Amino acid sequence: MIVTVTLNAALDVTYRVDRLCAGKTHRVRDVHSRPGGKGVNVADVLRQLGEPVTTTGFAGPRLLAELPHFVPIAAESRHTIAVVDAEAVTMLNEPGPPISAAEWAALEAEFDRLAATASVVVLSGSLPGLPADAYARLIRRSPAPVILDAEGEPLRAGIAAGPALIKPNIDELAGLLGRTPTLPHDCHALNVPTAVTLGPDGAVLSTSDGTWSARPPRPVRGNPTGAGDAFTAALAIGLARNRPWPETLADAVALSAAAVAAPIAGAFDAPTYREFTDAVTVEEN
Amino acid sequence: MIVTVTLNAALDVTYRVDRLCAGKTHRVRDVHSRPGGKGVNVADVLRQLGEPVTTTGFAGPRLLAELPHFVPIAAESRHTIAVVDAEAVTMLNEPGPPISAAEWAALEAEFDRLAATASVVVLSGSLPGLPADAYARLIRRSPAPVILDAEGEPLRAGIAAGPALIKPNIDELAGLLGRTPTLPHDCHALNVPTAVTLGPDGAVLSTSDGTWSARPPRPVRGNPTGAGDAFTAALAIGLARNRPWPETLADAVALSAAAVAAPIAGAFDAPTYREFTDAVTVEEN
Numbered sequence: 102m103i104v105t106v107t108l109n110a111a112l113d114v115t116y117r118v119d120r121l122c123a124g125k126t127h128r129v130r131d132v133h134s135r136p137g138g139k140g141v142n143v144a145d146v147l148r149q150l151g152e153p154v155t156t157t158g159f160a161g162p163r164l165l166a167e168l169p170h171f172v173p174i175a176a177e178s179r180h181t182i183a184v185v186d187a188e189a190v191t192m193l194n195e196p197g198p199p200i201s202a203a204e205w206a207a208l209e210a211e212f213d214r215l216a217a218t219a220s221v222v223v224l225s226g227s228l229p230g231l232p233a234d235a236y237a238r239l240i241r242r243s244p245a246p247v248i249l250d251a252e253g254e255p256l257r258a259g260i261a262a263g264p265a266l267i268k269p270n271i272d273e274l275a276g277l278l279g280r281t282p283t284l285p286h287d288c289h290a291l292n293v294p295t296a297v298t299l300g301p302d303g304a305v306l307s308t309s310d311g312t313w314s315a316r317p318p319r320p321v322r323g324n325p326t327g328a329g330d331a332f333t334a335a336l337a338i339g340l341a342r343n344r345p346w347p348e349t350l351a352d353a354v355a356l357s358a359a360a361v362a363a364p365i366a367g368a369f370d371a372p373t374y375r376e377f378t379d380a381v382t383v384e385e386n
Numbered sequence: 387m388i389v390t391v392t393l394n395a396a397l398d399v400t401y402r403v404d405r406l407c408a409g410k411t412h413r414v415r416d417v418h419s420r421p422g423g424k425g426v427n428v429a430d431v432l433r434q435l436g437e438p439v440t441t442t443g444f445a446g447p448r449l450l451a452e453l454p455h456f457v458p459i460a461a462e463s464r465h466t467i468a469v470v471d472a473e474a475v476t477m478l479n480e481p482g483p484p485i486s487a488a489e490w491a492a493l494e495a496e497f498d499r500l501a502a503t504a505s506v507v508v509l510s511g512s513l514p515g516l517p518a519d520a521y522a523r524l525i526r527r528s529p530a531p532v533i534l535d536a537e538g539e540p541l542r543a544g545i546a547a548g549p550a551l552i553k554p555n556i557d558e559l560a561g562l563l564g565r566t567p568t569l570p571h572d573c574h575a576l577n578v579p580t581a582v583t584l585g586p587d588g589a590v591l592s593t594s595d596g597t598w599s600a601r602p603p604r605p606v607r608g609n610p611t612g613a614g615d616a617f618t619a620a621l622a623i624g625l626a627r628n629r630p631w632p633e634t635l636a637d638a639v640a641l642s643a644a645a646v647a648a649p650i651a652g653a654f655d656a657p658t659y660r661e662f663t664d665a666v667t668v669e670e671n
Contacts, residue, residue, distance in 0.1 A: 116478055121408045124474030132480050163448070182467065184478065189409030193401055193469065195417050 103147055103337045104219040105140035106212065107158035109197040109229045110168060113137030115183045121191055136167040137181065137366065139225035139250060142330035145367030152338060157211050159229060161198055172208045174198060197229030212239055219245040220341040223333060228255050237262035246340055250333050252276055265340060266294045268333050285312040285386050298332055306350040311385055313347045315354040318380035321373065327366025332357035351381040388432055388622045389504040390425035392443035394482040394514045395453060398422030400468045406476055421452040422466060422651065424510035424535060427615035430652030437623060442496050444514060446483055457493045459483060482514030497524055504530040505626035508618060513540050522547035531625055535618050537561055550625060551579045553618055570597040570671050583617055591635045596670055598632045600639040603665035606658065612651025617642035636666040
């Protein structure tokens with residue numbers, strides 16, 4: 102059983118408009134909303150693959166109706182708004198809700214219960230109103246290996262707690278280092294297994310066993326939102342099954358390309374996934 | 387007692403961002419929300435003036451918590467999002483909810499109850515999922531004189547039902563005529579008392595008693611959202627008290643300028659209102 106944790110879950114709202122123009126009034130043609138957040142997306146991808154998965158995190162009163170097994174909090178969970186026109190997607194991300202000490206204690210108890218039988222735990226996304234060491238505390242409590250997909254201070258503090266794998270994208274790695282990364286050199290220096298996603302250029306994976314680069318066979322047009330979460334889902338399966346690292350990396354690059362080909366975050370395009378599964382090239386560095 | 391009706395009430399959400407840029411991801415610095423819709427704003431202005439007022443309309447489950455005396459509907463009321471940066475305000479207006487026949491019957495019953503003791507009824511704003519003659523039907527039921535602030539087909543159908551006064555802005559009047567209006571000539575042709583707002587240039591009022599133009603003494607910088615609703619509030623008071631038309635028009639222009647000087651819709655700046663009350667110039671055409 103893979104467990105995903107989404108501390109800053111959101112109601113992801115999509116607005117379709119004719120053309121977003123700052124300073125103007127827009128009639129929203131179509132409103133679509135779904136529970137979101139990176140860990141929720143990872144779980145959706147795992148379910149689509151038929152993989153047993155359980156999710157937890159915090160949910161405010163409204164979001165709890167959609168995520169009834171999440172830990173309830175008094176404040177409302179944030180909304181994210183994706184304004185979609187023919188040209189681009191514009192994101193508006195609300196700040197996360199405050200979390201009380203009692204709410205955090207309830208999350209820790211639920212985490213302990215789920216992690217006790219987990220093969221892999223995935224911690225994903227930003228933090229709501231919590232100290233930056235929140236992920237580090239969960240990593241230290243976890244009897245199962247942890248994949249951490251975070252950025253900034255929560256990532257830095259989390260690395261010190263010894264996760265099994267971190268998954269920054271290249272911008273997040275640059276933010277952590279305070280400069281443009283040199284790959285794979287800078288991954289070694291972090292002293293933790295690291296998968297760095299490079300958008301359409303694939304990914305680099307650096308572990309104590311070796312370093313590999315993987316590239317998709319061709320570029321994929323579509324919606325990159327959620328591609329990183331599909332990548333993480335594949336990492337979680339590889340770790341849960343103890344698959345060889347290069348195989349896991351190739352699968353993650355194929356699945357994340359297939360997620361770009363799907364219109365919404367948390368889904369992937371099955372034909373693209375099948376096509377890419379044997380076509381991703383992996384090189385040992 | 388003035389009664390305002392807001393069939394398409396909304397939760398008006400304001401997002402403050404550093405700078406809105408299409409295609410980018412924005413961290414929302416500050417989220418503020420309040421019940422809104424034109425009739426709600428009109429009532430807020432009337433309350434600030436100490437005028438007795440009752441409001442009704444439709445409210446979905448979430449909005450009902452904020453407008454508990456509104457007629458409940460099954461679908462959620464729409465949200466409007468105002469994205470505010472240092473340069474401009476960008477509006478995203480969701481479409482309105484569907485209204486069932488039973489919900490419409492409940493609104494008619496509540497309308498009859500309130501209109502029976504009303505001095506003036508104000509019908510404001512867009513329609514949710516209702517036929518375009520919804521305002522016309524309420525106007526025909528109303529024992530009290532009705533001010534109609536609508537546009538497009540609901541305005542056209544409403545005029546045929548004989549309101550006491552309509553209040554289009556110049557763009558809404560152009561939409562109704564299908565061409566650029568010639569004032570005051572085109573008001574006469576509508577055969578209904580008509581107050582046309584002209585933004586910073588004041589307003590024109592045309593009735594069977596005469597036609598007047600009113601201008602504010604100086605331009606006012608600020609937030610024009612809700613200025614039309616303050617204008618309507620002053621019209622309602624004038625009609626309720628049977629004040630002479632030119633006096634009512636001057637008051638409406640002063641109050642709407644004072645609303646521009648206030649940061650949020652439904653409020654006005656009292657010092658500006660005092661300053662403008664005797665300073666608006668009115669000419670008979």
